[in-house]
Amino acid sequence: MWKKIFAASSLTDSSDGNKVEGNVSRDNLPQHVAIIMDGNGRWAQKQGLLRTAGHTAGVKSLKRIVRTANDMGIVALTVYAFSTENWKRPPAEVNFLMKLFAEYLAKELREMHEENVRLNFIGRLSELNPALQKQMQDAVRLTENNTGLKFNIAANYGGRDELVRAFQKLAAEVQTGNLAPDTITEEDVDAALDTSELPPVDLLIRPGGDLRLSNFLLWQTAYAEFWFTETNWPDFTPELFRQAVTDFAKRQRRFGGLKNACGKYEQGE
Ligand code: IPE
Ligand code: IPE
Ligand code: MG
Secondary structure, eight states, X not given: OEEEEEEEOXXXXXXXXXXXXXXXXXXXXXXXXXXXXXXXXXXXXXXXXXXXXXXXXXXXXXXXXXXXXXXXXXXXXXXXXXETTGGGSOHHHHHHHHHHHHHHXXXXXXXXXXXXXXXXXXXXXXXXXXXXHHHHHHHHHHHTTOOSOEEEEEEEEOHHHHHHHHHHHHHHHHHTTSOOGGGOOHXXXXXXXXXXXXXXXXXXXXXXXXXXXXXXXXXXXXXXXXXXXXXXXXXXXXXXXXXXHHHHHHSOOOTTSOTTEEEEEEEOO
């Protein structure tokens, strides 16, 4: 369980030895960054390529950003790979994406493991191809003791779907008499979500130029800082990622309170 603690913002008072990126200190690095990896199709179409070529290029971008986030010491990175609404796309594109996902896991898992990355998946995973589900379970098991970046891939994920599944879990607890409805807390809802092991999202990045959440992490982004860019995901660089983190560090977060009240989360029981 992640508990909110309050500390004064350290943007101005940290020592140089504590800087991890430009003017950003470890204390004001976002703990949890979420990315909506959008704009693959438009990137491809602009160059006269098939949309699928955009998805292949997007995977290369993902590889670079996972390494960058891990090197920067960010606690958690969650990326939106396939939404519960993306099944509306033509079957050929959906099949291509599923195949690409399996290929990505097969090719990149070893290296991520060597780099101490801990992999996890969120979403309605039971509706994915059983072979892909097995690959995912194996990847989670292989990397479960790693202590580096917690890298989460949202596959067949929808924020509303995740909340519905969480409410179903809580309703089942009520039915068995383990939980009284009027005692349900925000922590209980948090614990029933796919992201129960993660702090809330601090920074949400969306490339591709659209200014919306598209059903991503609805509960977890309640106080996230949003960062948008026109750049499409295949062109998204480590420099842009660092820029987003630097901009985040300059923002003043108030969590409904007053100036300098900077909420941080720490893990406990
Ligand atoms: C994001 O790129 C990848 C997925 C949704 C799987 P898009 O395929 O949505 O690309 P655009 O938004 O059409 O350019
Ligand atoms: C969000 O992008 C989903 C992913 C990036 C996986 P979409 O392309 O599906 O979002 P909309 O349809 O433009 O809102
Ligand atoms: Mg899109």
